[in-house]
Amino acid sequence: MAIRIPNRVLEAVVLSVLKEEPLYGYALTKKIQLQLPISDSTTYPILRRLEQKDLVTTRSKVFAERVRKYYELTDSGQLYLKEACADWQLFSNQINALLGEH
Amino acid sequence: MTYLNELEQALVGLPKNEQENIIEYYRNYLADGGLSDEEARVKLGESAVLAEKLKADFDQEDGDEVTTRAKQTQPLTRGQFILVILTSPIWLLVTLISFLGIASLPLLAWGIALSLIIVSAFSGIAGAVVLTQNFWGGLFYIGMAVISIGLSIMFSPCATWLVMKATDWTKALLLKIQHTARRVMNHE
Known part of the structure; x- marks a missing residue:
């Protein structure tokens, strides 16, 4: 895809997937990749930022003798998702109106 | 890696x-x-x-x-700069010794491993020769050979590990020196 996805949109995408269920890094990336061609190295920086802003928290679970970190939405994460979603709707409507169909 | x-x-x-x-x-x-x-x-x-x-x-x-x-990476103050220059004989020596120390550890380890192999070869041959004249004496030397070869097998992973570690340590030391050098160059 030639269009670079803005960070805010990527953050909203991650939050939206995590809203369905808490996931660990690999599963999260694969789930997003089903719809959107992001690279495997995209997810970590986003998760780090979301965690830093308290929009997600992590819960460690032991799996196969290692510790898997599951990321899950916080209340402020829910709120942020709502706002980002509204912003995106507005933005995409504006672009769609300008672009029309060709 | x-x-x-x-x-x-x-x-x-x-x-x-x-x-x-x-x-x-x-x-x-x-x-x-x-x-x-x-x-x-x-x-x-x-x-x-x-x-x-x-x-x-x-x-x-x-x-x-x-x-x-x-x-x-803040620059040094004038006082710190003078202190660094004055103490240079000491820290230059310490740095040099650290480098030599790091370099000699893996060399030493490989040296030991190699000499164990040589010892094992010689006492193995000696054991075989002596065995014809003195059974128990020969057996003793052959036993020594087996022990040495065993020790050298146990030692070589340790030597390999030391070589890898030595590279890491050298890198870390070089980074520290680079960092300090930058501070010295930027002094007020």
Whole structure:
């Protein structure tokens, strides 16, 4: 895809997937990749930022003798998702109106 | 060297806890995806490139962290600068000894491993010769040969490990020197 996805949109995408269920890094990336061609190295920086802003928290679970970190939405994460979603709707409507169909 | 080892080394410069977070994340990522080192290289990109991206992202977002890191490379004050120059005979010597020490450890280890092999060869031959005249004496020498070869087998992984560690230590020491040199050059 030639269009670079803005960070805010990527953050909203991650939050939206995590809203369905808490996931660990690999599963999260694969789930997003089903719809959107992001690279495997995209997810970590986003998760780090979301965690830093308290929009997600992590819960460690032991799996196969290692510790898997599951990321899950916080209340402020829910709120942020709502706002980002509204912003995106507005933005995409504006672009769609300008672009029309060709 | 594995992909994760490479990444770990390329992350030098980031705060320790962030380095650990990244390594922990990608360790699990590779395990969850069942990715080999080669597959990791394809999916995540060369470790050096990935590390640069992670560093750039970290610096961009964390104003606070950047300033604390920048503080570490603050120029020396005049007093500190004079102190560094005055004490130069001492720290130059210490640095030189550290380098020699680091370099001699793996050499020493390989030397021991090699000499054990030589000892084993000689006492093996001696044992075989003596065996015809003195059975118990010969057996003793052959026993020595077996022990030496066993010790050398046990010792060589240790020597290999030391070689790898020595490279890491040298790198770390060089980084420290570079860092200090930069501070000295920038003195007020």
